[in-house]
Amino acid sequence: MINFEYRIMKENRIKKIIAGQSGQTLIELMVAMSIFAIFMTVAIGGFIQSMANQRLVLKLVSATDNMSLTLEQMMREMRVGTNFIALTNGVQFDWPDTDMGISVMRQIVYQETQASWGSAIKRTISTLDSTGKITGTPVSEFITSNNVNVSYFNVVAALFSNKSPGPCRINMTLGITATDKGVSITNYIQSTISSRVFSSICQ
Secondary structure, eight states: OHHHHHHHHHHHHHHHHHHHOOOOOHHHHHHHHHHHHHHHHHHHHHHHHHHHHHHHHHHHHHHHHHHHHHHHHHHHHHHTOEEEEEETTEEEEEEEEEETTEEEEEEEEEEEEEETTEEEEEEEEEEEOTTSOEEEEEEEEEOSOTTOEEEEEEEEEEESSSOSSEEEEEEEEEEEEEEETTEEEEEEEEEEEEEEEEESOBO
């Protein structure tokens, strides 16, 4: 009799313990999983976008570094150049060169041209005779690497004063574009060069 009463008391205690415990329904579980999935989708999407932006910025930085070196080469030649003419997407000028100890006047043309990887800066150099006419075959080469896409090249040339001949001031603006998976970003570089040689032509 005592054992029977003890067993009933034990069963009643277990029922109370079970009744006091609260669980989750299937609907609550599905709602929780849906909210978790939404947060994960947003987080993963933001991470992927940040990685894409980082790749794009790294491409632009690399292209800008290369373009800065190219611009420095162009400026060195322009500082001793003369007779500047601004072209469509480029510039033309005369440049004194020392070929095997002999001073030779050459014509240099920098112009934005289509390349196999995109738009690039091409340098064309020609030899001038005593009358200023081109002799021989011009030599052309791209001076920007294949990671540089030049989307804009504008040159403005003007004399410091109305007196001619005089020093020529050349203002160059270049646009460098980087693209990654359909997203593009452009960085503009502007530089002003003053020729050390007087020019009769600066336009």
